[in-house]
Amino acid sequence: MTALATAASHAATAPLVEMRDVSIAFGGIKAVDGVSIDLYPGEVVGLLGHNGAGKSTLIKILSGAYAADHGEIRVNGEPVHIASPRDAKRCGIETIYQTLALADNVDAAANIFLGREKLTAWGTLDDHAMEAEARKVMGRLNPHFRRFKEPVKALSGGQRQSVAIARAIHFDARVLIMDEPTAALGPAETQQVGELVKQLKQEGIGIFLISHDIHDVFDLADRIHVMKNGKLVGTARVSDVTKDEVLGMIILGKCPPGAVPGPGAAA
């Protein structure tokens, strides 16, 4: 199925992922408050909002890092119970965390395969095979990367980010969550990630893209969800709204006519 065909047939197919009326509170602060979002195969959905809006918290519920206080998650229309990162990965949900979540003291290959190590016939770690695959997948992202034997602590911010991305894309994800994937990258690597997003979209993978760069989001995303103070302001196709209107959603919580307002929309 091509991306265009998928996008056109939303009404027919069930969403790849759907979060319904999800809430979570940390000691009285409602970080996420009754948010519903969805994502279709081959679709890129931008998740926007100012600092502290609750974007990372929302996707961490989907990736199994947090357990929601309330709400439901469906994958391919089926309700699923995601209690741990392992559950999420089993559903084909891979995440690039804003904090990268790398083990600083081990090398790139060990990080890419962390929790899913390749083993030899003897049941021992097959570091050579892992390094070989790491070299391949890193080559896609950062062709000049050579420091495979060093702990990732020694790498630059951009190189570390590449490792985190490599880990997420290596395992046949169906849903990819990218939380500020290009924050530490230079222009060339950022463009490479943009190309990667388009390529993965072609493969039918659904992508949640969290970014503060509204231009990037408009370049790559099909739809956007905007959050403010833990609530959903609204949802729109990027073709139906302007960048200024989206800025209004982010800053003022004001929903333009081209968007579907959510519970957090300003009256």
Place this chain on the structure above:
Amino acid sequence: MAEPSTTLSPASSDSSSGAPAGRRAGIGDALRALELDTRMVGMIGALAIVWIGFDILTGGAFLTPRNLWNLSVQTASVAVMATGMVLVIVTRNIDLSVGSILGFTGMVVGVLQARILPEIWGFDNPLTWVVAVAAAVAVGGAVGAAQGAVIAYLGVSSFIVTLGGLLVWRGAAWWVTTGQTVAPMDGLFKRLGGGFEGAIGAGPSWMVGLAAVLLSVATILVTRRRRAGFGFPVRPRWAEGVVILLVAAAIVGAVLVVNSYPLPAPVVRRMMEAQGLSTDGGLPFVAHGFAIPVLIAVAVGVGMTFLSRRTRFGRYVFAIGGNPEAAELSGINTKRVMVMVFGLMGALCGLSACIATARLNAATNANGTLDELYVIAAAIIGGTSMAGGVGTILGAMLGAMVMQSLQSGMVLLGVDAPMQNIVVGLVLVAAVYVDTLYRRGLK
């Protein structure tokens, strides 16, 4: 011990990374080609300085086969526990209860072999020592795993849980016999502690040495072949040769040392008389060879290095130490890994309890008192970082050797016990300071 060239240690240099800007030809390049762990080289250097220093101060009494043999036997029990402590500290935890677990399991094996098993199958049954060791490892492992479960699942800090354990298990050791010492130990069991019955002799020592050399060379060559097969950079041929030579020389050197420490004359005479040989023509030279507790410690060291470097469990231990949150987000069951780490620590305490009890030829409830401090000090002197995520098994064993060398050397010099403690304490702090400097240098 063979060190695989793939390593988690931050000190490993990378021959594939770009050459440094200012090219210093010669010795620097050569060292880089060898890919030796600078930190490990430093440790070995420190040990060499300690040894040579004491040898000079004692007028040549330190670097004798006799002293080195005794040193190796005295190091065994702490070295075994230090390998487990590395994993505990790597995960950003601590275990203060190891000395008490040793005391408790020591009492359990003592009572088992001196009272319970003889009632079942009499004295000197060849299976007694096997059952005793298995029981010690199982009891120690269970105690450790129970502590680990409280730490991992109830979220009580390891410092507190094991501080409690320090008191609980020392008290439990007393309760096993209400304070009575149990002696003597089973005849075969006693060999685990060393002494001349616990040494394997010259011939078998050569066999062990040969096997160790072959195993190390095979490991190095297989690793090289696999790396080359994947097209990864490998050490230059000459460097590989030098590494193999160094490893082989160390092993052969150890065999030569233990094989030049003779058994005492009365023992040799008794052995000869037992075989019906005449002792008129003077007594032959009969060497000790490796002590069994030392072989146990080395085997534990090899096994633990394998576990920490080549298995998933080891990888997870290091990942948890590097970033606990990342490990959890990667889908690692970090709580289960923690229980296993503490369980392993406890099991190793059980093994050390066998060595210590066998060496004393008695189980006392004070056995292992203060061992927690020596074990932690050995791990830290050996380069395990209190910040977590960094440490090597070999380093910790060398650390145990350094500590024991300091103590033995001071005993030879007639330094009194309080002063020994002061020196060991200062060395510990200095070692951590050096580690801090090293780490700063890395950034």
